[in-house]
Amino acid sequence: MIPFVKAHACGNDFLIIEEALAGRRHAELARKLCSRNTSVGADGIEFLEHRVGGEFFLRLFNADGSEAELSGNGTRCVAAWLAKSEGLKEVALGTHGGVRTCRVIEAADPNYLIESEMGVPRVMPRTIVVDGLGNVAGAMVNVGNPHFVILVDTEDFSVQGQAWQEVGGRISTSPLFPHGTNVEFVRVISSGEIAFRIFERGCGPTTSSGTGTCASSAAAMVLAGVDRSLTALAEGGAQRTVWPANDQVMQLTGPAEIVCVGEVFGL
Structure with missing residues (x-):
């Protein structure tokens, strides 16, 4: 049996499993345990490693078994769990996309409001x-992982009459994009608010997507x-982004x- 935690951020859901329990089965575990019809179900698994000296490192595997650099929402879910399980109000989480420092702003267990430092976005x-x-005009945006962001003016986020999901x-x-890319479709509502959809x-x-929120915001700015x-509205709810200048952390x-919290049969 494998112990797990399930958490979500605006409906973007993750399992949290200790790295030591994964062996070399990360991809297989992700494909099996993230299945919504035959297992626990999630968008991905955050494998949490406790390193010497009190440091933490995350490896993120998507539901299809592919490994990604990081997830903003997944990182925030892990920060919430560490706040609950270890009482940490601020934590630096290492990822393959860089270190992300998370701070608990409000806590009403099991709900947490968390501010994360998301690095310096690069918009091209x-x-x-x-x-x-x-x-199709847009922007390649890197926030520790790759995104392609398209600005749209359609209510349904379609592009040239085609559904955003298909595009x-x-x-x-x-x-x-040889390594694949996340794709966002962004509609500007006002100078202080955007709405967007995510193909992850x-x-x-x-x-929802934390890095998608950051990429969408950066591209709109x-x-x-x-x-x-900005307030950024996805289907799962609103998040807030602040990016003082292009060379500063968002x-x-x-x-x-x-x-x-539970246990599940492994492979």
Whole structure:
């Protein structure tokens, strides 16, 4: 039996499992345990390693078994669990996308409001060619993991009459991105608010994404000139981003909820 924690951030859900229990079965465990019909179900697994000296490191595996650099929402879920289990109000979590420091702003167990330092976004305006659409303007954004962000003005987030889910699937696996990419579709509501949809690499459409929130916000700030402090609305709820300047760290604030603790049969 494998002990696990399940948590979610705006509906973007993760299992948290101790790294020592994974052996070399990370991908297999992710594919099995993230299945929503035959197991616990989640968008991914955060494997949590307790290192010598009190440091923590996370390895994120998506539901399809692929490994990603990091997840903003997944990192926040782990921070919430460490706040609950170890009483930590501030924690630095190492990831393959860099260290992310999380601070608990409010705690009403099992619900937590957490501010995370998300690194310095890199925004590169780019027009790409998409099968069935032709030229699509947007921006490649790196926030520790890759994103392609498209600004839209449609209520349903469609692009040239095609559903965002279909377009996202094509871009995410396009040869233009050999390692895949997350894809966001962003509509500017006002100078201080955006709405967006997410097609996540290795998972598909999700209700929320922490790094997607940051990438969407950064792209809207650079391409559309919106405020440097934004409310970003995804299907799972709102998060808050603050990016004082292009060369400074972006702050992300959002909720995380501990859903349950349990045990599950492994492989």
